[in-house]
Amino acid sequence: MSVLTTSSSSRTLKIGVVGFGPFGQFLAKTMIKQGHILQATSRSDHSQLCHHLGISFFREEREFIEADNDVILICTSILSLSQVLNNLPLHFLKRPTLIAEVLSVKEHPRNVLLQVVPEDMDLLCTHPMFGPESGKNGWQDLTFVYDKVRIRDEATCSSFLHIFQSEGCKMLEMSCEEHDKIAARSQFLTHTIGRTLSEMEIESTSMNTKGFETLVQLKESSVSDSFDLFSGLFIYNRFAMKELQNLELALEKVKQKLQQKMEEQSSNESKL
Amino acid sequence: MSVLTTSSSSRTLKIGVVGFGPFGQFLAKTMIKQGHILQATSRSDHSQLCHHLGISFFREEREFIEADNDVILICTSILSLSQVLNNLPLHFLKRPTLIAEVLSVKEHPRNVLLQVVPEDMDLLCTHPMFGPESGKNGWQDLTFVYDKVRIRDEATCSSFLHIFQSEGCKMLEMSCEEHDKIAARSQFLTHTIGRTLSEMEIESTSMNTKGFETLVQLKESSVSDSFDLFSGLFIYNRFAMKELQNLELALEKVKQKLQQKMEEQSSNESKL
Ligand SMILES: NC(=O)c1ccc[n+]([C@@H]2O[C@H](COP(=O)([O-])OP(=O)(O)OC[C@H]3O[C@@H](n4cnc5c(N)ncnc54)[C@H](OP(=O)(O)O)[C@@H]3O)[C@@H](O)[C@H]2O)c1
């Protein structure tokens, strides 16, 4: 794991986004602001929004692939990754291209990409640790994790990383495995608690403590991401199940401690 | 439930604190800053700290009771309340006095006080919804809940409430029952999640999301309160057990939804 501090060279990139959902759109806006040229394809028809943003939208995947991108950026849901990649006619790429992705789990897309992407294409696995909510006021000091899985064209890779670096992101190079281990104990856990609070239907009260207020916010930001995203964090991170069990166990232990204290207290009271 | 907005008259009070632990000390500092005269008694010997703060500390409870307080303010732990009150020789009070308390549960102290406090003493049950951590930068906009259980001397009660009102607290009059219902679903829930995260030994990582950062803070502030306080929230709030069960059920439901999605996903993948 290392933090990238040296500023790297950068050039304007032609970036083809695959999956123009909430997160793809969120990233695209900053990339356009920086002067990059964007193209997109997606399951649903986002052509109107793309037109509005100055992005060429392709309904035909083959045309998209042949549209001469420097980078193909996979922003599709975790659950649909295999299907999307299997349908993408990558063998029509006319020249070596950087295939990058931003999924919130890392071992799974790395494994799928290594299987389906032609050998002469470079591979970069990344995870911007922020989204439309937490990054709405800019990306300064937010973490960007990446793993250079197969990079030969360092210049293109470095220009792509520069997009995040120049916005002030904390750049963190890390193996996909290490990412998934840590993310299961932090991001997945956070989403699980947010979803649990939502299941309980907790609401802001007239007498919130500061701590409770942060839980209400957590609940709201968790449900603003799709359930597909949350379940992707679980299904495609092999460390997540264990952390879910750890959470259940820890809650059980807390409950036991409370019950034990209750028994002690009632035996003390009966002695009074 | 009503919010007090009119500014009330106030005078300097002689306040006798029973239980000079973390929260009693925290309150005392602001009361002294405001010019009130403080006295204290406690199980442990806090005479040095009291001397330093300009507070008379009494080891003898009878002397404390006879030291002519306008208000006796109970700041002892929830678990020790019955014992502390049963040992306090309140019948030696020389004149009508306001007995106030700040416990984080409300029905229990109200019931105990109604049993042990002589009929000619006034009773005010309160809960400042903040503590040494959340209130360290002042009490502005923090909530102060109270129930005027038995008040005849309105002037003294109002002077006492003015302590919190003048610091900018949001003053919220509410029945003890209503308080406990809401607190079980907010404050107790917050502490339970904080303690659970502590049981899991979660720690800040190199790639925290903003949401996870708030959980790390929650964990830290939960364990900065005593386990006696946390277990008091559970044992002496009759609504807490139900909310603990709701939390467990909600987590179980989230787990089931994840498992169901996982099965769907694996049947989809096998069709690919
Ligand atoms: N949101 C965040 O805060 C965040 C942060 C970092 C990383 N990410 C990652 O970014 C990716 C996108 O996230 P998101 O927030 O936009 O929501 P998401 O629900 O994870 O993904 C939505 C995207 O996936 C596509 N999609 C879903 N099911 C599909 C299917 N069966 N076939 C083809 N395409 C399908 C959608 O296409 P259409 O729109 O065309 O229907 C849309 O582009 C995810 O991998 C997520 O883990 C998200």
Ligand SMILES: NC(=O)c1ccc[n+]([C@@H]2O[C@H](COP(=O)([O-])OP(=O)(O)OC[C@H]3O[C@@H](n4cnc5c(N)ncnc54)[C@H](OP(=O)(O)O)[C@@H]3O)[C@@H](O)[C@H]2O)c1
């Ligand atoms: N901390 C907060 O944020 C907060 C906020 C609002 C309300 N409150 C309420 O304020 C009260 C005090 O809270 P705290 O934070 O100071 O911690 P606590 O652990 O709830 O209570 C500590 C106090 O209780 C006394 N005590 C404990 N066991 C005793 C026993 N067996 N016999 C006699 N006295 C005993 C301690 O006396 P010694 O110090 O003399 O040993 C100390 O004064 C609690 O009722 C709590 O619910 C706390």
